[in-house]
Amino acid sequence: MTADVKKETLGFQTEARQLLHLMIHSLYSNKEIFLRELISNASDAIDKLRFAALDDDSILEGDGDYAIRVAVDKDARTITISDNGVGMNRQEVIDNLGTIARSGTAAFLENLTGDQKKDSQLIGQFGVGFYSAFIVAERVEVHTRKAGEPSEAGVLWESHGEAEFTLEDRPREQRGTAITLYLKEDCDEFADEWRVRSVIKKYSDHISVPVMMAAASESSDDAEDSQDDAAAPTWETVNEATALWTRSRSEVSDDEYKAFYKHVSHDFEEPLTWSHNRVEGKLEYTSLLYVPRRAPFDLWNREGSRGLKLYVQRTFIMDDAEQFLPLYLRFVKGVVDSNDLPLNVSRELLQQDPAVDSMRGALTKRVLDMLGKLAKGSPEEYAVFWKAFGQVLKEGPAEDFSNKEKVAGLLRFATTHTDREEQDQGLDDYVARMQEDQDKIYYVAADSFNTARRSPHLEVFRKRGIEVLLLSERIDEWLMSHLQEYAGKPLQDVARGELELGDDEKAEKEKLAEESKDLLERIKGVLADEVAEVRASTRLTDSAACLVVGEHELGAQMRRIMEAAGQPVPDTKPTLELNTTHPLIALLDRESDEDRFADFSHLVFDQATLAEGGQLEDPAGYVDRLNKVLLQLAGS
Numbered sequence: 207m208t209a210d211v212k213k214e215t216l217g218f219q220t221e222a223r224q225l226l227h228l229m230i231h232s233l234y235s236n237k238e239i240f241l242r243e244l245i246s247n248a249s250d251a252i253d254k255l256r257f258a259a260l261d262d263d264s265i266l267e268g269d270g271d272y273a274i275r276v277a278v279d280k281d282a283r284t285i286t287i288s289d290n291g292v293g294m295n296r297q298e299v300i301d302n303l304g305t306i307a308r309s310g311t312a313a314f315l316e317n318l319t320g321d322q323k324k325d326s327q328l329i330g331q332f333g334v335g336f337y338s339a340f341i342v343a344e345r346v347e348v349h350t351r352k353a354g355e356p357s358e359a360g361v362l363w364e365s366h367g368e369a370e371f372t373l374e375d376r377p378r379e380q381r382g383t384a385i386t387l388y389l390k391e392d393c394d395e396f397a398d399e400w401r402v403r404s405v406i407k408k409y410s411d412h413i414s415v416p417v418m419m420a421a422a423s424e425s426s427d428d429a430e431d432s433q434d435d436a437a438a439p440t441w442e443t444v445n446e447a448t449a450l451w452t453r454s455r456s457e458v459s460d461d462e463y464k465a466f467y468k469h470v471s472h473d474f475e476e477p478l479t480w481s482h483n484r485v486e487g488k489l490e491y492t493s494l495l496y497v498p499r500r501a502p503f504d505l506w507n508r509e510g511s512r513g514l515k516l517y518v519q520r521t522f523i524m525d526d527a528e529q530f531l532p533l534y535l536r537f538v539k540g541v542v543d544s545n546d547l548p549l550n551v552s553r554e555l556l557q558q559d560p561a562v563d564s565m566r567g568a569l570t571k572r573v574l575d576m577l578g579k580l581a582k583g584s585p586e587e588y589a590v591f592w593k594a595f596g597q598v599l600k601e602g603p604a605e606d607f608s609n610k611e612k613v614a615g616l617l618r619f620a621t622t623h624t625d626r627e628e629q630d631q632g633l634d635d636y637v638a639r640m641q642e643d644q645d646k647i648y649y650v651a652a653d654s655f656n657t658a659r660r661s662p663h664l665e666v667f668r669k670r671g672i673e674v675l676l677l678s679e680r681i682d683e684w685l686m687s688h689l690q691e692y693a694g695k696p697l698q699d700v701a702r703g704e705l706e707l708g709d710d711e712k713a714e715k716e717k718l719a720e721e722s723k724d725l726l727e728r729i730k731g732v733l734a735d736e737v738a739e740v741r742a743s744t745r746l747t748d749s750a751a752c753l754v755v756g757e758h759e760l761g762a763q764m765r766r767i768m769e770a771a772g773q774p775v776p777d778t779k780p781t782l783e784l785n786t787t788h789p790l791i792a793l794l795d796r797e798s799d800e801d802r803f804a805d806f807s808h809l810v811f812d813q814a815t816l817a818e819g820g821q822l823e824d825p826a827g828y829v830d831r832l833n834k835v836l837l838q839l840a841g842s
């Protein structure tokens with residue numbers, strides 16, 4: 207018979223071992239969370255079974271009374287969490303409790319610094335799950351049997367949370383999973399019934415499955431009594447046990463909303479804000495949407511997990527239902543519970559269902575309104591949001607044409623108004639500060655904040671006190687190409703096309719062009735290969751020159767990004783604009799030596815390229831010419 211028992215010892219996957227080690231050593235100050243994690247897993251296991259039973263209820267073996275039971279034994283110093291959920295077979299136990307298969311894990315582990323304090327914050331972002339048992343336990347036993355399989359299929363998993371675990375066959379009458387923690391010496395508070403009750407109330411009230419403990423009157427500190435109770439306890443429900451989103455808003459406290467967020471998001475931090483709504487009418491559904499405080503590791507991974515937990519008439523259907531929100535709102539977490547979708551809905555069906563489309567439209571508006579409210583009501587919290595998710599929101603105008611204006615109102619920028627790197631100015635702020643005769647929203651794009659801020663293109667704007675948005679993120683120029691206007695005001699790149707800030711400017715420009723006609727032509731002759739045109743500038747006050755691209759051409763910043771990505775870019779030349787009042791340009795005008803004139807012209811062009819953060823085609827040539835001029839000036 208013993209041959210059947212098949213006990214084997216297996217090693218944890220390296221990453222799992224790392225995680226275990228880290229967890230045990232860094233989450234010490236927050237021990238009680240293990241209970242939340244294990245109850246959360248038990249509730250997920252029950253949700254999964256409930257869902258599987260929609261197809262075939264024989265899997266329930268006649269027991270549809272779902273419950274999670276928590277039993278403590280003070281003398282043995284154990285706590286056991288059992289559920290009658292789906293359970294696991296041998297292979298699933300190996301896969302789930304010996305490795306870490308979740309996406310983002312690798313990224314998480316790469317981010318570890320070895321600094322305990324920092325790492326424990328990281329782990330908070332990551333969600334710890336089953337392994338958190340080892341924060342309080344020196345040994346953990348998992349006895350489980352998959353629903354629908356015979357009792358002989360039961361498996362016992364056991365580990366001290368170090369390098370290995372063992373696995374053996376152990377029949378189990380009851381389907382589902384029982385996890386027993388043999389508590390560390392200084393963790394025996396978790397074998398105390400009242401302590402455990404209070405932790406359950408704190409974290410698991412919102413879980414829709416009853417979490418039960420032996421009735422209070424029956425368990426006592428007396429060792430003998432608790433043994434008797436263990437034989438036939440009367441169980442009573444400790445948590446609220448109604449799905450939180452089905453309750454009315456006025457009945458749910460902020461703490462409950464926060465606890466529920468942690469359950470659905472596996473985030474340790476509190477959410478920034480949330481929105482809970484019941485919709486009645488043509489479509490009936492309830493949604494509870496949260497905005498997290500921090501970006502998950504897989505935010506930039508297009509296959510990363512996103513989407514909402516979908517329930518149909520309170521039955522859990524799937525995680526990560528991404529059809530209910532657009533990609534640029536992929537940071538939103540929460541639940542949607544529909545009364546209209548069929549219980550057997552699949553991902554494929556969701557894609558085709560017109561009800562899903564209209565829910566998506568409404569949920570998108572909800573999220574945008576929630577963000578709008580946050581921005582208005584608590585700008586500091588909104589700044590936290592913007593730091594974490596601003597770049598994702600910038601994808602909005604391109605992805606979601608119908609909400610372009612709404613999304614644009616939520617964007618935040620650095621501008622010349624504050625001249626600080628913080629992106630904290632909205633377009634509404636900008637529009638409110640616009641000058642009387644100003645009809646455009648101006649921006650400059652560069653590859654860093656400082657390059658943008660020091661751009662020669664800004665000179666005339668600064669002189670006239672006209673505000674300019676300072677853009678320095680890769681996505682910005684692309685964003686602007688989709689945004690085009692806000693509040694009826696076109697967005698204008700200050701480095702593009704001909705600039706006329708007022709009527710007087712036009713006349714001035716014509717005058718300048720006329721006066722310096724010869725010089726401009728002379729330079730154009732020298733730089734014919736580099737520039738499309740040379741003209742007198744009204745943009746500059748301090749700098750000698752700047753480059754300008756055509757109204758409909760690729761911006762310089764976009765061009766650099768595309769080149770860096772190895773993408774083909776159209777072969778167009780910029781226009782060189784000169785500040786004809788600048789002493790250097792005056793010097794150029796007086797230069798009669800043609801060679802020196804050519805060197806000077808190239809220098810001016812190269813400097814204009816450098817000032818906007820561009821790369822020189824021939825940096826060595828630039829250095830040669832510059833040195834030549836310097837030596838001449840020094841008289842040698």
Ligand SMILES: Nc1ncnc2c1ncn2[C@@H]1O[C@H](COP(=O)(O)OP(=O)(O)OP(=O)(O)O)[C@@H](O)[C@H]1O
Nearest residue numbers: 247248251291293294302333334335336337383472
């Ligand atoms: N009580 C349980 N019943 C059935 N399966 C379970 C149970 N507890 C854990 N598992 C399985 O083990 C897997 C790993 O659990 P773990 O808590 O480490 O991660 P997770 O639940 O996937 O992620 P997180 O804890 O961050 O939510 C689960 O996905 C689930 O498949």
